[in-house]
Amino acid sequence: MPLGWIDFSKTERNKVLTVLDLLSESGTLDELGIATIRDGFSDLFFPGTSTIQTRAKYFFIVPYALRDLERSGETNSNQFLRAFDEIERSCGEMFRQNAPDDIGIIGSRSLAGGNWVKRTPADIYWAGLRQYDIFRGGRLSLSEYARAVCSMKGKKSNLVNLGNRNDKAEENEADDRSAGDIRSMHFWNIPTYDSEWFDHLQMKLTHEEAAFLKNQIVLSCGNSMFAYALKNELWEMIDCTDFTSLNEMIHLFPEQMQKDYQLAKDFSEFNYVLRVIYNIVLSDGKNETANEEFDNLRSELKRIAAIDLEAVFDRTLAQRNPLMCKFLRDAKSGMLGDDVQTLKKLVENRERFLKGAGRARCAHPGEFDKTAWFGGGRLSYRFGNAMTLMADIYVGEEASYAES
Known part of the structure; x- marks a missing residue:
């Protein structure tokens, strides 16, 4: 009987897929x-590590893309995650276009058919990012992290709007700087981040x-x-x-x-x-x-x-x-x-x-x-x-x- 998703969020669906992954090694069910x-x-x-990880580069693509989105003005977590999904897909398309013979391109076959994967790079590498202390948000899942980021950005945006109603230019400027400095959240330990990372993306580290x-x-x-x-x-x-x-x-x-x-x-x-x-x-x-x-x-x-x-x-x-x-x-x-x-x-x-x-x-x-x-x-x-x-x-x- 095929699996179906009934009233499941993406997070809940991924939890089920993770359990299925844990039952398998190289695609083989743990029969005993x-x-x-x-x-x-x-x-x-x-x-x-996990049996569905492919290449080390994804330990960087995921945080790079999320750092980009942290710096954006997006305060809706669903839109945040949709934008992130598009970036991950764009990375796969760029790999296929520039280096189609590279081994381990996540979603390569799906993209060839005009589709995208159910298990995205973030889903596959999230536990490793936490394990290696690259993600410093504790046990937060990807969706919980997105809600936290958007909530914090929304609160800072509200503070700026409130400040702009006051006739205090210097304080407003300080509030603007504070609101824009999403780096103060410290979710990521990724000193290799470069805002132009996507422009020179390659699988090799x-x-x-x-x-x-x-x-x-x-x-x-x-x-x-x-x-x-x-x-x-x-x-x-x-x-x-x-x-x-x-x-x-x-x-x-x-x-x-x-x-x-x-x-x-x-x-x-x-x-x-x-x-x-x-x-x-x-x-x-x-x-x-x-x-x-x-x-x-x-x-x-x-x-x-x-x-x-x-x-x-x-x-x-x-x-x-x-x-x-x-x-x-x-x-x-x-x-x-x-x-x-x-x-x-x-x-x-x-x-x-x-x-x-x-x-x-x-x-x-x-x-x-x-x-x-x-x-x-x-x-x-x-x-x-x-x-x-x-x-x-x-x-x-x-x-x-x-x-x-």
Whole structure:
């Protein structure tokens, strides 16, 4: 059944879309309900990132556009947001026109069809802007921020109008300056802002932007793998093909990060076994890829099941989801006992519990394409998205040195 929006504001709609994003990794639904652990590790390693972020430049486009609008005379929050949406769309159109081959242009396909995206750059990057202390409006959402800005501008405008009825020219001039100085609101920490930013817009970060974003991540996320890699310029991390291959250089990180990495890697393998079994159940044993994968994994089940699940739960605060923890503990017991039938039943019951018998795929074995793969592969913990941001920072910094 398709999703529809009934009497929802844009903010409420985006909250629902955000929940759907949290259920997915690279577009794959979290069929077995382990998002608490996946996102817990993701936030430990790469805070401020998400699976739908594309390029680092959007950490600047959003505040630049909003700073422009703060300086405008607009006091209606709906008009403010509409104008902002048009600026974001114009940025996408400019990217498509000037550099159509650039990777990560948000809305590129929608714009090609004359449309615009439901999830705008601001929707995608807002949490990261807060995380990195670029937006300093606390937990305000975009729409709440717009209302706050317009309300403050409206009050200042009223003060000016009141002052203009008084015959005090010097005081009027002071009021005008105060009303126009929207910078006193201090919603944004963005020293790279230039009022002519749109005229020389490009996806590549300037040296100043790259240095600023790097510094903000280091300052705001100091205990994370992301911040440590940036602070110590471990640029070789960008060359790792996936989260698992990071194992080759994990020794360069502090001991606790090494332990967290090993736990996350172990859990990815553990969860992958369950995803393989899920596909076997769905296909009623006819998915050849799933069968081959399980044959390859079966001799390793006891090693994989030796994972310290309690440590995983502790590091990701997963105890808040006791039923998920019980499911994973039971799955561990099934793997240790090489009890495939128990594992199949656990996976089937877990999906039924999460979705209900009507929507659970496992309740209808054999009714799906036996060559299709459902539920995703090994977990990446937003590694690819974080490395794209890191690469953008590296290119922005290094290009400046090469030009000088």
